[in-house]
Amino acid sequence: MEPNYEALEDEHTLELPSEPMRLNMGPSHPAMHGTIRMVLDLDGETILDVDVQPGYLHRGFEKSCERGTYNQVFPYADRLNYVSPMLNNVGFALAVEKLIGLEVPERCTYYRTVLGELARISDHLTCNGATAMELGAFTPFLWLIKVRDWVWDILEQETGARLTHSFGRIGGMAAPPTDGFKESTLAIFGEIDHAMMESEALLMKNRIFLDRTQGIGNLSAEDAIAMGCTGVVLRSTGADYDVRKAYPYMFYDRFDFDVPVGHDGDNYDRFVCRFEEIRQSMKIIRQALEQMPRSGPVVADDLRYVMPDKREVYSTIEGTIAHFKLVMEGLKPPPGEVYSFTEGGNGELGFYIVSDGSGTPYRVRCRPPCWYNLQACRDMLVGDMIADIIPTFGSINMIGGECDR
Amino acid sequence: MGKKVVERLQKDLGAAVLATSEHRGDFEVRVAKKDWKRAATLLRGELEMDHIIDLTAVDYPEREPEEPRFELKLILRSSKTGHRIRIATRAGDGEKVDSLTSLWRGANWAEREIWDMFGIPFEGHPDLRRILMYPEFEGFPLRKDYPIGKTQPLVPYREVEGIEKLPPFGDDEGQPWGRIDWLARLRGEEVQVSPAIGQQTGGRRALSSGPEHDGPLPEAKE
Numbered sequence: 001m002e003p004n005y006e007a008l009e010d011e012h013t014l015e016l017p018s019e020p021m022r023l024n025m026g027p028s029h030p031a032m033h034g035t036i037r038m039v040l041d042l043d044g045e046t047i048l049d050v051d052v053q054p055g056y057l058h059r060g061f062e063k064s065c066e067r068g069t070y071n072q073v074f075p076y077a078d079r080l081n082y083v084s085p086m087l088n089n090v091g092f093a094l095a096v097e098k099l100i101g102l103e104v105p106e107r108c109t110y111y112r113t114v115l116g117e118l119a120r121i122s123d124h125l126t127c128n129g130a131t132a133m134e135l136g137a138f139t140p141f142l143w144l145i146k147v148r149d150w151v152w153d154i155l156e157q158e159t160g161a162r163l164t165h166s167f168g169r170i171g172g173m174a175a176p177p178t179d180g181f182k183e184s185t186l187a188i189f190g191e192i193d194h195a196m197m198e199s200e201a202l203l204m205k206n207r208i209f210l211d212r213t214q215g216i217g218n219l220s221a222e223d224a225i226a227m228g229c230t231g232v233v234l235r236s237t238g239a240d241y242d243v244r245k246a247y248p249y250m251f252y253d254r255f256d257f258d259v260p261v262g263h264d265g266d267n268y269d270r271f272v273c274r275f276e277e278i279r280q281s282m283k284i285i286r287q288a289l290e291q292m293p294r295s296g297p298v299v300a301d302d303l304r305y306v307m308p309d310k311r312e313v314y315s316t317i318e319g320t321i322a323h324f325k326l327v328m329e330g331l332k333p334p335p336g337e338v339y340s341f342t343e344g345g346n347g348e349l350g351f352y353i354v355s356d357g358s359g360t361p362y363r364v365r366c367r368p369p370c371w372y373n374l375q376a377c378r379d380m381l382v383g384d385m386i387a388d389i390i391p392t393f394g395s396i397n398m399i400g401g402e403c404d405r
Numbered sequence: 406m407g408k409k410v411v412e413r414l415q416k417d418l419g420a421a422v423l424a425t426s427e428h429r430g431d432f433e434v435r436v437a438k439k440d441w442k443r444a445a446t447l448l449r450g451e452l453e454m455d456h457i458i459d460l461t462a463v464d465y466p467e468r469e470p471e472e473p474r475f476e477l478k479l480i481l482r483s484s485k486t487g488h489r490i491r492i493a494t495r496a497g498d499g500e501k502v503d504s505l506t507s508l509w510r511g512a513n514w515a516e517r518e519i520w521d522m523f524g525i526p527f528e529g530h531p532d533l534r535r536i537l538m539y540p541e542f543e544g545f546p547l548r549k550d551y552p553i554g555k556t557q558p559l560v561p562y563r564e565v566e567g568i569e570k571l572p573p574f575g576d577d578e579g580q581p582w583g584r585i586d587w588l589a590r591l592r593g594e595e596v597q598v599s600p601a602i603g604q605q606t607g608g609r610r611a612l613s614s615g616p617e618h619d620g621p622l623p624e625a626k627e
Contacts, residue, residue, distance in 0.1 A: 053536075226455065241484065365461045
């Protein structure tokens with residue numbers, strides 16, 4: 001291609017000739033948020049087309065589930081969205097309980113709600129902190145990760161593990177809440193509020209941050225719905241679909257909370273929506289802790305599906321038999337298939353489970369919210385500049401473990 | 406929640422609806438493979454099921470040969486009415502299924518994944534290639550007859566076409582932009598070295614169609 005000679009009078013307006021260039025970004029690019037490859041067709045720095053290629057973190061989650069018992073899925077489920085593992089645990093437990101038709105005690109449901117919302121807070125704190133860091137604002141990242149660690153401290157106090165809890169069980173949770181659960185949870189809320197307030201004070205009037213997020217990575221509501229987007233990516237476009245409100249599961253219909261929606265579906269809206277969701281999650285946790293019974297069981301009383309107490313195993317024949325059957329064969333849901341969905345960190349996290357009546361799932365399909373959100377990434381990126389990939393991709397919050405399974 | 410949709414489908418499709426079921430509040434309608442797209446078009450259009458939730462498949466090899474082995478499941482939601490419905494159809498090994506990408510763009514990756522994992526081809530899909538696995542992968546891992554411990558053959562280095570257009574372009578470390586003295590090039594001078602950077606060792610070609618320079622470089626201008 002030849003230069004544009006017509007603009008020769010003014011050298012500063014000289015259009016440099018360019019031809020479309022193909023550029024690989026990823027799978028291990030230092031600025032990319034996950035292990036993913038993007039093949040870009042560029043005109044200068046403008047993105048003409050992008051081919052997003054996931055799959056680098058594929059571990060065969062669905063295949064692995066087909067050879068263990070139902071309770072053995074929980075460690076795998078932890079590693080789906082590893083920024084909010086508790087939500088995956090709860091989501092899978094609810095799916096199998098729906099398949100069985102098992103009711104869990106009220107205290108367990110409240111406990112799941114609180115732990116799940118804590119996981120959502122940690123998910124959104126991570127995403128927004130990382131987005132700010134990738135745009136050059138390192139301080140908010142440190143502040144938000146600091147409070148996220150305190151959230152993880154609570155989860156560690158409850159479950160014994162910071163990240164991969166494996167705490168869910170079919171029919172309940174592995175252990176009851178600790179004595180100081182309510183107090184320690186409420187104690188960090190002030191700090192989370194403070195960290196978010198300070199981060200917003202740094203970012204929301206920052207010209208660099210605003211220029212790189214506002215109007216970048218736009219997505220329309222019609223496109224988002226047709227692409228199957230859910231979660232913050234969908235809500236930022238103005239569609240108010242939140243599973244907790246639209247199809248209330250657990251006790252979400254008992255809580256007073258709002259669903260924040262955006263307007264333009266750009267990076268800025270997604271960022272603001274996430275911060276607002278953290279506030280709503282804290283509101284939910286406050287109400288749930290208030291309503292949660294102080295005592296009572298956290299597992300259902302059904303020896304066909306739930307492990308008996310150790311004292312019963314060693315002292316009664318029924319307990320021994322139930323323990324043996326559950327360990328050797330696993331719990332056996334009746335044949336059938338269900339699709340159960342919850343609001344995960346990134347959107348609708350669904351589990352489609354087919355049971356053939358044996359102790360091993362016949363098929364477990366995880367509907368990963370990231371998968372469909374990432375698919376819309378091409379629509380968001382085409383026409384923007386190459387540097388806009390970083391904030392746009394960051395604000396989708398693609399989690400490789402969940403997307404690729 | 407999906408009962409009205411099921412009744413409506415039964416009314417409009419008539420005999421095309423092979424079976425309906427309701428289990429734990431999930432409504433499912435099964436249609437024949439030839440009516441797959443017709444049912445989907447009806448759902449997308451008149452019934453306003455515009456939100457694609459998921460498209461997946463289940464493998465039942467023991468159903469063969471009486472029945473096809475694969476069962477496709479399409480889960481839909483309406484953002485207008487809130488109804489949810491699951492549509493199913495059956496397909497045998499190697500039988501093509503109509504692609505739904507023209508109705509829901511979100512079906513694109515879902516169908517690619519089904520092709521990748523189960524080997525069900527889709528007719529009318531714009532870009533049907535493997536998505537989670539690499540192109541050289543042998544077999545379809547989520548089929549029941551794929552052993553979980555199977556080892557895959559090693560993949561030789563790929564032959565990639567058009568790779569000479571990948572950066573770096575020049576003889577040095579690449580990044581030709583900003584180093585070329587475009588004004589000098591427009592004056593017809595052969596050497597294309599940026600005055601800001603100065604003379605570089607070694608010959609350097611122009612980005613695209615400039616004259617090639619092989620001899621020693623003249624002095625750089627101030």
